[in-house]
Amino acid sequence: MIDQKVILDNLSKIDNWKLIYYKKDYIEKLSNILSKNEIILDILECFYYDDNINKSVNGLLVSSNENIIFIPDENKTQIFKFNKNEIESVSYNKSNLLILLE
Numbered sequence: 517m518i519d520q521k522v523i524l525d526n527l528s529k530i531d532n533w534k535l536i537y538y539k540k541d542y543i544e545k546l547s548n549i550l551s552k553n554e555i556i557l558d559i560l561e562c563f564y565y566d567d568n569i570n571k572s573v574n575g576l577l578v579s580s581n582e583n584i585i586f587i588p589d590e591n592k593t594q595i596f597k598f599n600k601n602e603i604e605s606v607s608y609n610k611s612n613l614l615i616l617l618e
Contacts, residue, residue, distance in 0.1 A: 518550045526556045536561055538589060542576050545587050549595065555581045562586075 523546050527533045536542065536559065546556075560577045564586065575588040584603060586596040 518547050518552055518554070520544065520547045523547055523550065523556070527559070530556065530559055532559050532561075536576065538576075541589075542587060545595070546578070546585075549585060549587070549597065550580065551582065554583070557581060 520543050523543050527539075527543070533539075550556075556578055558579045561574070562577045563572045563574045565571070566573045573588045573590065575586055578585040578587065581600075583600060584598045584606075588595065
């Protein structure tokens with residue numbers, strides 16, 4: 517578990533952080549997800565379609581020095597955490613982001 521103040525200091529240096537809703541919730545969740553030496557590099561509000569609940573889920577996409585993490589706004593869906601060593605490629609266009617795992 518990492519201190520929330522450390523996370524807030526890290527996020528405050530990222531321009532996109534100013535545009536993010538639910539800041540307190542995300543900081544709390546990140547404090548339980550990030551490893552002690554993990555540093556957030558960038559963030560982006562986004563969504564994905566969850567087939568299990570049959571709807572789009574809004575959330576925060578986090579890129580750290582170790583992982584790519586998706587944290588949903590709602591607690592009904594799971595958090596996705598991908599180690600960067602397992603990611604083969606990342607493709608992006610204005611409407612889609614595709615993460616391909618090895």
